[in-house]
Amino acid sequence: MKLSLVIVILATWTPCSIAHGWAAEPLPSWNDGPSKDAIVQFVQRVTRKGDSDFVPPSERIAVFDNDGTLWAEQPMYCQLAFALDHAKALAPLRLEWKGKQTFQAVLEGDLETVLAGGKHAVFEVVVASHAGNTTAEFAQIVKDWLAKARHPTTGRAYTEMVYQPMLELLDYLRANDFKTYITSGGGVEFMRAWAEEIYGIPPEQVIGSSIKTKFELRGGKPVIVRLPEIDFINDQEGKPVAIHKFIGRRPLAAFGNSDGDLPMLQWTAAGDGPRFCLYIHHTDAEREWAYDRGSHIGKLDKGLAAAREHGWTVVDMQRDWNVIFPPQQR
């Protein structure tokens, strides 16, 4: 083997594409068609050295909504199921909840009454059930719950209700030196407890809603305690604000599925040079769920209009994905 050949190997050797094994065909769960083409063409365009649209790796930031974009959000957000279960477990210990209608309903498993209380009641349950412990304790509670909880209609673990095509997309982008972020309305500490294992997204790349926390020394040992007070709601206009706050630069690509993601996509699209915005449209009532304009969860109305107006990619789940969920593990 000649030295020149060695140099060629060193220059062209891309460990990631070999490790992921899809150098030949990326995104196998995506059917050939306009959505897959748009993704691949965009990635090639910004990663081809010498191309006028080339973007240096440090600026390849991709942001993903979570609920309905990376995993299923029907018939109820996973985190709400967690909050209800955990609040029920906590209720006997939280004497201050006694007599309060919402918490009484939680204790009795009366979901209808909880939901009838509207956003305010649901919020109250989520905040109350998520506070009062240290950050380390909370992460363990989430992990323990996820290990046992099962999705109400499929009976699968929630962590198996992730979209296989999106797992492949995350891998594909990372292999092309994108930094992949979650920017979700869900609780940041709820997601961080499992996002690295399930999505390969480390805690520092998970942005979400948060409650306030406090540092204190307990018997000389430092702990961070979770307080029953909202810090930030990462939804709608909050998403670009949080992206700017946590990442400090504009994403190159943004992926969402609801009107709550629209400001994030607008912010992304308005950057100079090439940008990529994609909406997932839930169109597959048989293999997943079909919903958009009329849905309370993951309502997609203005977003569809904006996508049409700006030429963003809209994934038709039924048409574009040959697999929805990964194979069952147990």
Place this chain on the structure above:
Amino acid sequence: MKLSLVIVILATWTPCSIAHGWAAEPLPSWNDGPSKDAIVQFVQRVTRKGDSDFVPPSERIAVFDNDGTLWAEQPMYCQLAFALDHAKALAPLRLEWKGKQTFQAVLEGDLETVLAGGKHAVFEVVVASHAGNTTAEFAQIVKDWLAKARHPTTGRAYTEMVYQPMLELLDYLRANDFKTYITSGGGVEFMRAWAEEIYGIPPEQVIGSSIKTKFELRGGKPVIVRLPEIDFINDQEGKPVAIHKFIGRRPLAAFGNSDGDLPMLQWTAAGDGPRFCLYIHHTDAEREWAYDRGSHIGKLDKGLAAAREHGWTVVDMQRDWNVIFPPQQR
């Protein structure tokens, strides 16, 4: 060249150590002695595969205070100099400041009166001078100012008032797969405007104090506007809270120079397994400044006691650094 040799090259080829040129001797601006030894020994300990103290790269998080730790903070924080200069430039346009004593003093360059107003007055000037524009505009204002501003005693650009030994330390840690973060009381958007160029620290790894921002569409174009309202003060107990919020895992190593960094060092040190905490002690009145317990800026009192108690590394600038600032560039 034989194939086996090629494989050896591929297996041992570490681009970073070659690029940085200190494969033979890391940290050249650090004198041999206990501080340098402690750093090198810690890094070797957590990066040696098979060692019981080995830490996977994804968990190698190192956090650095900025003022007084990565660059000089005497005789006045750089950002305060910026705030005063910028407020002075803004004053004629901000009619609402007219007649207010603090802003009148700013306009007249009367620093004494501003400082006599105490923390509150200084804060008022910083917030007022930092708000009211878009995030993109503000970043440009900072860059323009830094290009022209000069340090009051050395006459050098502020970006040349960085510590050469700390630049080498950042490089050394990154070459060993550490992710290096700034966690400073300074304004996050002030630092992000230059941290990548000067320290090699990208915006998403800069954590600081912040004011609130708001997303809005201006004539259909999305902007993020900076509001005159404090969002978060990243000092004292705020530092571990922000580390948890932005990074979501406990650092492996923490570097500071004042009591304001103590909770961050305590939080770091309290983690399981090997941790590294280091204080920089300003002991060199000739080449830099000498200050600790009695200083209003960068007061170091409780931190020194904690370092002694817990066996943390304390850098004696005079003894440990053979160079303080990088060579003059212009």
